[in-house]
Amino acid sequence: MKPSSLVHSAGALTAGLVCGAGLLLSGMTVPSKVLHFLDPLGAWDPSLAFVMAGAIAVYAFAYRLISRRSAPIAAPTFSTPPPTRIDPKLIVGSLVFGVGWGLSGYCPGPSLISLSSAALPVTLFVLAMAIGTTAGMLLEQL
Amino acid sequence: MSSLPWKELLGGALVGAAASILLAVNGRVMGISNITGGLLRPRPGDSAWRLWFLAGLLGAGLISRWIAPSAIYPSPAPSWLLVGAGFLVGLGTRVGNGCTSGHGVCGISRGSVRSVVATLLFVGAGMTTVTLLRLARGG
Numbered sequence: 001m002k003p004s005s006l007v008h009s010a011g012a013l014t015a016g017l018v019c020g021a022g023l024l025l026s027g028m029t030v031p032s033k034v035l036h037f038l039d040p041l042g043a044w045d046p047s048l049a050f051v052m053a054g055a056i057a058v059y060a061f062a063y064r065l066i067s068r069r070s071a072p073i074a075a076p077t078f079s080t081p082p083p084t085r086i087d088p089k090l091i092v093g094s095l096v097f098g099v100g101w102g103l104s105g106y107c108p109g110p111s112l113i114s115l116s117s118a119a120l121p122v123t124l125f126v127l128a129m130a131i132g133t134t135a136g137m138l139l140e141q142l
Numbered sequence: 143m144s145s146l147p148w149k150e151l152l153g154g155a156l157v158g159a160a161a162s163i164l165l166a167v168n169g170r171v172m173g174i175s176n177i178t179g180g181l182l183r184p185r186p187g188d189s190a191w192r193l194w195f196l197a198g199l200l201g202a203g204l205i206s207r208w209i210a211p212s213a214i215y216p217s218p219a220p221s222w223l224l225v226g227a228g229f230l231v232g233l234g235t236r237v238g239n240g241c242t243s244g245h246g247v248c249g250i251s252r253g254s255v256r257s258v259v260a261t262l263l264f265v266g267a268g269m270t271t272v273t274l275l276r277l278a279r280g281g
Contacts, residue, residue: 005190011167012191016198019160019172019243024206024213026153031217038265038272042281047147052246054154055161060251062162072169079169081239086259093238094245094260098267100230102275105217107242108235109174111228112196114214116203121221125228132232133179139237 007074020113026051029113031105038102093136100132161248164195173244174199175235238264 027033028051036045072078084090101107106114106125114122161172168191170177181192206213217224235241238260240249245264249257 008168008191009194011163012170012194013198013201015160015164015168015172016195017160017202018163018198019157019174020199020202020206022153022156022158022160024153024202024210025156026150028153029203029206029213030215031219032215035218035272038268039276040269041273042276047150050147050150051154051157052242052250054151055158055247056154056251058155058158059161059247062158063165063248063252066162066166069166072165073167075167075169077169078165080171083254084239084256086256090238090256090260091263093234093236094263095234095267096230097234097238097241098264099271100227100232100234101242101264102268102271103230104219104224104227106224106227106231108178108231109199109241109243111231112174112178112199113203114216116200116207117214119216121216121219121224124221125217125224125231128225128228129232130182132229132234133175133236134182134232135229136233136236137179137183139233 004074011074019109022051022055023110023113026054028107028110031110034105034107034110035102038105157243157247158251161243161251171244171248173240173248175232175241176239176244179232179236234264 023029027048033045034048036043037048104125108129111122111125111129115126164170164172170191177192177195181189181196203214219227240257240260245257245260250261
C-alpha cells in the first residue's frame with residue numbers, strides 16, 4: 001500500500017468514526033427523538049436543529065479554508081459536485097426521502113450506525129434502502 | 143446557558159469536523175447516501191475509501207455499545223413499515239442526489255441554493271408525514 005493510499009484510507013475511516021460519534025452524541029440514532037423533531041405541531045423537540053447548526057458552523061468555516069488548497073492531502077483533485085439546476089428530480093427525490101424519514105425516524109447515516117446493533121428491524125430498513133437506491137439507479141438509466 | 147442543547151451542538155460540530163476531514167484528506171463531499179450508495183455500483187479504484195468510511199460509522203456504533211449503551215435505540219415503527227420507509231429513503235436520496243449530510247450539512251455550508259431547497263423539502267415532507275400519522279392515530 002502506497003503512503004498516499006494509506007492516508008486516503010485513514011482519512012475516510014477517521015471521518016466515518018468522527019461522524020458516527022457526532023450523530024450518536026447528538027441523539028440522531030434515537031428515532032423517536034428524530035420523530036419528535038419532525039412534529040412541530042405536536043410534542044415538538046426542536047433540539048436536533050442544533051445538530052445541523054453546529055455542523056454547518058464548523059464545515060462552512062473549514063470549507064473556505066480547505067478550498068484555498070490546490071489539491072486535497074491524499075487525492076489528486078477535489079471531487080466536489082458540479083453545479084446543477086433545481087430540477088424535478090431534486091424536488092421529487094427530496095420529498096420521497098422526507099416521507100421515508102418521517103415514517104421511520106431514520107436517515108441514511110443513523111440507520112447505518114444502528115446497523116452495528118445487528119437488530120433485525122434496522123437491518124431490514126438498510127436492506128430496503130439498498131434496494132431503493134438500486135431502483136433509483138435503474139430509473140436514471142431509463 | 144443550561145438551556146442550550148450542548149450535546150446536539152457538540153455532536154453537530156463533530157459531524158462538521160468529519161466532513162472537513164473527508165474534504166481535506168480525500169477531496170470528497172461527506173454525503174452519506176452517495177458514499178455508501180456508490181458501493182452498489184462500484185467503479186474500479188473507487189470503493190476502498192467508501193468501505194473505510196462505512197467501517198468508521200459501524201465502528202462508532204460498536205464502540206458506543208460499551209460507553210453509551212442507550213445511544214442506539216430501535217425505531218418505534220413496525221418492521222413492515224421500516225421496509226417501506228427504507229425503500230423510500232434509498233430511492234429518494236438517489237433521485238434527489240443527497241440526504242441530511244450531503245444537502246443539509248455540506249451543501250448548505252457552501253451556499254448551494256439547490257441544497258437549501260432539497261433540505262426544506264425533505265424536512266417539510268418529514269414533518270407532514272409525522273403530523274398526518276399522528277392525526278390518523280387520533281393524537
